[in-house]
Amino acid sequence: MPRTRSPHASTPTASTAWGLLIIRLALGAVFLMHGAQKLFEFTIPGTVESFGAMGAPLPEITAPLVAVLEFAGGILLILGLLTRLVALLLAVDMVVALVLVHAAAGFWVAEGGYEFVAVLGAAALGIALTGAGSLSLDRPLLRGRAPAWLA
Known part of the structure; x- marks a missing residue:
């Protein structure tokens, strides 16, 4: 007997909402901590110096x-x-x-490679494509007031 598609098959499930929340929380915490490190531990002058030493344009x-x-x-x-x-x-x-920084060092993060930034970038791109999910502030605050690609 052929399987019929549920009319709710494209409706996000509770597990999808919770999965997106977990990924957002972990990813957000990592970016928050790395940004805090650049702002408060290294300070902006130290971060500018570090970016310059790494060859970043216009540090x-x-x-x-x-x-x-x-x-x-x-x-x-x-x-x-x-x-x-x-x-x-x-x-x-x-x-x-x-x-600019990690590709030349190879894959492994322990050797300065791109392993970690690749995972962060892929996760961020995945969230950019899927959106925040229903357990977010986008849903109640921006629904109908912002283009879909933004929220």
Whole structure:
């Protein structure tokens, strides 16, 4: 007997909502902590110096931009607010880090490789494509007020 498709097959399930929440919380916490490290531990001048030493273009601009993006973006991912846009920006951040800094060191993170930034970038891109899910602030705050690609 052929299987028939449920009329609810494309409706997100509770497990999908919880799965997206778990990924957002973990990913957001990692980005939040890395941004906090750049802002408060290394400080902006130290981060600018580090970016310059790594060969990042325009470190006086890119270092504070990345620090704020990672810190604020982590918070926004945790909250599920402006999720698609923030996740896309963080994915781009990781692609740039992979290409400019980590690719030459190979795969393994212990050797400075791209293993970790690849996972962060893939997770961020996945969230950018799927959105925050129903357990987010995007749903109640932006429903119908923002383009679908943003929320």
